[in-house]
Amino acid sequence: MQNVLIQVFGLLVAAVLFVWFFKRIGLPPILAYLATGVLAGSHGIGWMAQSHEMHFVAELGIVFLLFSLGLEFSLPRLMAMRNIVFGLGSLQVVVTSIVFMLILLLLEHSLLNSFTIASLMALSSTAVVVKLLKESGDLNQRRGQLAIGVLLFQDIAVVPLLIVYPLLAQSGSEEIAGALAFALTKGALVCILLFGIGKWILPKVFSEIALVRTDELFMLTTLLVALFAAGLTYLFGLSMALGAFLAGMMLGESHYRHQLEADIRPFRDILMGLFFVTVGMQLDVLYVLNSWYWIIAVLIGLLLFKIAVLAISAQVMGERKQDAVSAGIMLWQMGEFGFVLIALASQHLLISSEQASFLIAVGVLSMALTPYLIEKTPLILKKLGLLSHAGQYWQQPATSSPLYQNHVVICGFSRVGQTVARFLKPEAIEYVAVESNPILLQEAKAAGEPVIFGHVNQKDILKSAGVERARLVIITFTDFEQTQIVVDAIKQIAPDVKILVRMRDDTEMETLKELGVTEVVPETLEASLMLVSHVLYMSGVPMTRIIRRVSKERRNRYKFLNGFFTGDKLDGEEASSDRLEYLHVIALPEHAYAVNQKISELKLEQRRVSVRALRRQDREIDAPSSQTILLAGDILVLQGKPRRVERVERFLLDGME
Template sequence: MQSVLAQIFGLLLAAVVLVWLFKRIGLPPILAYLATGVLAGSHGIGWMAQSHEIHFVAELGIVFLLFSLGLEFSVGRLMAMRNIVFGLGTMQVVVTTIVFMQILLLMDLSVLSSFTIATLMALSSTAVVVKLLKESGELKQRRGQLAIGMLLFQDIAVVPLLITLPLLAQSSGTEGIAWALTFALTKGALVCLLLWMIGKWVLPKVFSEVALMRTDELFVLTTLVVALFAAGLTYLFGLSMALGAFLAGMMLGESQYRHQLEADIRPFRDILMGLFFVTVGMQLDILYVFSVWYWIVAALALMLVLKIGVITFLAQLMGERKHDAIAAGIMLWQMGEFGFVLIALATKHQLLALDHASFLIAIAVMSMGLTPYLIESTPWLLKQLGLLKNPNGQWQQPPNSSTLYQNHVVICGFSRVGQTIARFLKPEAIEYVAVESNPILVQEAKAAGEPVIFGHVKQKDILKSAGVERARLVIITFTGFEHVQIVIDAIKQIAPDAKILVRMRDDSHLEALKELGVTEMVPETLEASLMLVSHVLSMSGVPMSRIVRRVSKERRNRYQFLHGFFAGDQFDSEENNAERLEYLHVIALPEHAFAVAKNIGELGLEKRRVSVRALRRQDREIERPLLHTILLAGDILVLQGKPRRVERVECYLLDGTD
């Protein structure tokens, strides 16, 4: 047990150090995970033994990745992409397999070995490409859709390949192969139909009930169970676990919980994807790579040119723009993670020699490692080819953020206050989007046509879904200071320059909120006082213009006259932070008081952290008396400060003692 814990600790430590180091020198984290696997594997230092359990856990990373990818799609969108998935995807796999098979036959390999290797090279890495597309924000660009469409068909094509390779090894004839493929496709259609029915009628009701509990842990657990259930169901039918997870995500992608589901699944997805790339790196034999490095380089160059050429030709044949076709080809030039499964299967049934298997594993790992560089260099390459005149303007997109909103207002919380704000924004044609965690409220608001997202605003993925980077203003409508702190921190990490308006019960946290970067804070108790005073003065005959000037002055001065209040003989029982608030206290100066005949400045009240808010002398009231004002017997002072300080100052003003 201790040795296992030591291995896991060493693996995590190496991953942390290498990811940090690679990010510091500008390299993608995928390479860091691959390097960790090379070091940890039997061909490196060898402190981590490969096991079926580790590979199974790592494969869960692909499951969660495809589940989150499915959330980006819907049935309608997938049907709109059917020409890419079943048209371009089919041609890509078939033509690439034929081209590589012809080359391998010319190299005197057998028909079965040539077919096996060619099909491996026709597949690409869903894990690498989808991860990079989600990080770069190109998932919804045309080039990203082309790549995703072909990857989806490749994942479907893995199923008949898993059936065909053992049958080819047994030489059971075309009739047996055809029957097995027909049976596999029938099973696939049935399980897809079953998942569609569950996702259409069962899952929305389940998540509605879970969301009503308002418990983050329950929502996360339900998300994990759904993703694993869908993956396990397709696995039981002999299909890819990733395919089941994608279908489940696609069904839930049409629900109001899509953004929250993606935010909840992301930590598990990223961690397990890192473990997956570690297991990929563990299969690379560095000594073998060095011994045949020239052949590996030649094979990588050949695969790069041929796959990009085939994909570009086929995509243009279907009417796609040339630069999108080339970009999609660059994304898909590498070998895929399912290749490792097919290599193991082909080796087991003696369709591949051991040295050929080692060679293919080396190509697969190195092509995955080179892919992030090539995708990052795509704009420069297209510019060199004259296909992209301004790569920065035409290519780069804001990553991981909704493009539906621009220069809008984000309302955090859509209860009564949030809805009131929305009702005033709508007539002014100011675009807004609200984020709310109450599922019933979200359902009712969406039914009324309100732009509301279900989710918790403390999560950065939810804020990105609301397009907080491009918002003109973010309004936080709830009053819990601890919760508000977390939300402000998340907002500032995404959009450091965002303007934030916060609602609070009072102004006791004003300075803390200013330090956090809040633009404006509205204390509802003080605003209620101002509105009440406005009505009192208006009903007392004071001109409205004078009332407006007075109220505006108080707001400009940060409610200075309203910052304290008279406490009476005991503090308000509802205040939990009474010692942090300042109060108003009235003192009448008798004839022989210590402060009589002295000006306010020489009494040094500021050093005692107590201020004179007002002075009443006979029938005249002076607000904020100046420091050189001399106090007279009979003056009534209104002091502001914390209770204990005010008590000490009262003793000082009366008899000169602290």
């Protein structure tokens, strides 16, 4: 047990250092995980031994990745992409496999050996491509949709290959057709079952879970659903990733899509890192060095050929040349399922051990080069004459503008949030609200309000609301601790966005200002201002003068409303608060220490207490000057926090510090 803990600790240390270093030099984290695996594996330092359990846990990263991908696709959207999935996807797999087979046959490989190698090289890496698309935001671009469509068909194509390989190794190859038909029947049944569960059961389950309002339960249910769907397809002999994708797709139509993705993301990212570590552990560095010229030749051939096949196929189907080539660059590598097929083919002697080592080296290196090539895609397209300048690649098409732009984000859609929205709507100011109450959410959705389900302290939910493109964020709840967390999350995503916060009083105003809040609206003081406005108006004061005085008070940040007399009882939270400033009255007797001294000589500002007013005989002086000399019989109105006012009172009376 101790050795296992040491190994895991060493792996974490190496991963942290590699990810930090690779990010510092501008390389993607995927390469850092691969490098960690190379270092930790049996072909590196060798402190981590590969095991079936480790590979299984790592595969869960792909399961969660496909689950989150499914959340991006509703069933109507998938049906709209059927031409890409079954048209372009099948064309790419079939053409690539046939051409690679012919090349290998010309190189005097056997028919079975050629088919095995060609079929696994036709596949691409869902893990690498989807992760990079999510990070770059290209998932909804046409090039991203082409890549995803082809990857979905490839994931489906893995299922018959897992069945065919063992049968090819046997003499009774006539069983292949029956086995494939049986597998397809099982696949259709499990898909129908998952569709039914996702359509009629899961929405009710998550509605009930959301009513409990417990983050941990919602997260646990999300994990359970993803793993249940993956396990169900695995029991039927299908890919776990396919089941997770179907479950995610069913939930992609629900109100809880954004929160589901936010909950699954930490597990997905950690396990995906472990997956890439296990991939890197399979690379034999010495073998690569000894066969580097052949490996480079195959990598170049794989790159050029798979890009050409996908680019030509996509253009035949009417896609833009720019998008077709971009999708080809995304999908040129070998995929993670290729490693599974390599192990299966080696087990049934369809490929030799030398060929397995060679294919693993090609697969790992092609996956490692993919992030760099995707990053350089604009420059590649420019050199091919498909772009006038590289910046065009990142521009959104006119028909796919962001969902929210220059809008207001309302955090919390209870009474205050709804009131704000009611005033924004007539002014044609676009807004989106984030709410975690499922009943309120359903009612608002039914009324056509733009509300998404989620907890605003999570950055993924804030990104879903488009905080980085918002003109203003309004926090409508008054919990200070929660507000701090939300403000911190907002500032990490959009450091320059304006933030308006509602608070019960002004006790935390300065703290919130230091955190980066633009404006704090204290309810207690605003209620006082509104009450004063009504009193003055009903007393005959002109409205223009009332507005001018109230506006001045707001500009002064409620300076003259901060203090108040407490009496012998405090209300509500004030009783336990030591943050509020109170007003306290003291009279200076004849022999008081402060008598015959100037206010400035007492240095009360150093004690953070101020003299708000002074009454001398029948005359009142508001905000007396610092040069005012105090006399016996003066009545002072002090403002400050309770303990400070008590210390200043003793000081003024007897001079004690």
